[in-house]
Amino acid sequence: MFSRSDREAPCYAADMHEKLTAIVWDFDGTLVDTRRKNMNVARALVENITGRSADEFPALRSMPGYERALHRHRHWRDFYRVELGMQDSDIDRTQDNWLAFQLADETATETYDGIHEVLAAFAHLPQGIVSLNIKANILRFLEQLELAHHFHRVYGAECVQPGFQKPHPDALLRCIESLTGGEPGYVVSVGDHETDVECAHNANAHFEQAGVDLRVVSVGALYAPHIDDEHWRVEPDCKVEAPREIMSELAEVFARFP
Numbered sequence: 001m002f003s004r005s006d007r008e009a010p011c012y013a014a015d016m017h018e019k020l021t022a023i024v025w026d027f028d029g030t031l032v033d034t035r036r037k038n039m040n041v042a043r044a045l046v047e048n049i050t051g052r053s054a055d056e057f058p059a060l061r062s063m064p065g066y067e068r069a070l071h072r073h074r075h076w077r078d079f080y081r082v083e084l085g086m087q088d089s090d091i092d093r094t095q096d097n098w099l100a101f102q103l104a105d106e107t108a109t110e111t112y113d114g115i116h117e118v119l120a121a122f123a124h125l126p127q128g129i130v131s132l133n134i135k136a137n138i139l140r141f142l143e144q145l146e147l148a149h150h151f152h153r154v155y156g157a158e159c160v161q162p163g164f165q166k167p168h169p170d171a172l173l174r175c176i177e178s179l180t181g182g183e184p185g186y187v188v189s190v191g192d193h194e195t196d197v198e199c200a201h202n203a204n205a206h207f208e209q210a211g212v213d214l215r216v217v218s219v220g221a222l223y224a225p226h227i228d229d230e231h232w233r234v235e236p237d238c239k240v241e242a243p244r245e246i247m248s249e250l251a252e253v254f255a256r257f258p
């Protein structure tokens with residue numbers, strides 16, 4: 001069921017900019033509110049691997065604590081290492097078991113209010129996902145939430161070599177290439193984490209260096225509660241506090257572009 005304000009979301013994406021060629025989304029915390037599910041999965045994993053109660057770890061005790069801890073780290077492994085004091089070998093086991101624990105967990109998830117409308121407003125453009133989640137898990141969510149038809153490409157964590165995940169631009173560059181064929185223009189990237197913005201900046205540095213007439217326009221998605229972007233060392237082109245603001249904020253950004 002959509003709220004009144006969702007139905008009123010402006011749908012003028014087709015007129016936004018003639019050089020806009022594609023949209024690339026982060027998944028967790030941007031399209032789908034997976035926070036509680038991911039915390040429950042992390043709690044179960046940590047209890048399984050360490051033999052300790054998840055409540056012993058402040059970063060796993062409450063949603064606000066979990067979210068703030070996640071956003072303190074640029075790499076998910078640092079969350080497990082610093083916040084939970086886990087060794088590399090145990091973090092590897094966490095990674096290996098993530099999908100099985102995701103499939104076993106039955107916590108409900110839903111899209112952020114207004115996401116369906118924004119995706120529909122961009123339906124004339126190819127859209128993709130670049131995520132640190134696992135592709136099979138993302139595809140399962142997309143089917144359950146009836147979002148799959150919006151996306152032409154999905155790049156999960158395992159789609160690039162270890163060490164080449166966000167903020168490295170590898171997956172984003174591959175996604176853009178497959179969505180646009182490298183056509184000159186603008187690609188919008190939407191993400192809720194500092195690493196998403198860094199990834200967009202790194203892709204732009206790559207295009208500049210390669211002399212490619214392509215630019216990633218980054219949107220900071222700050223609509224999940226407890227997001228603190230004050231420590232971000234990079235700035236997106238615009239920030240939104242609700243999905244429905246994406247269209248209007250982007251229109252303002254593109255009004256300044258040639």
Ligand SMILES: [Mg+2]
Nearest residue numbers: 026028029192
């Ligand atoms: Mg995210």
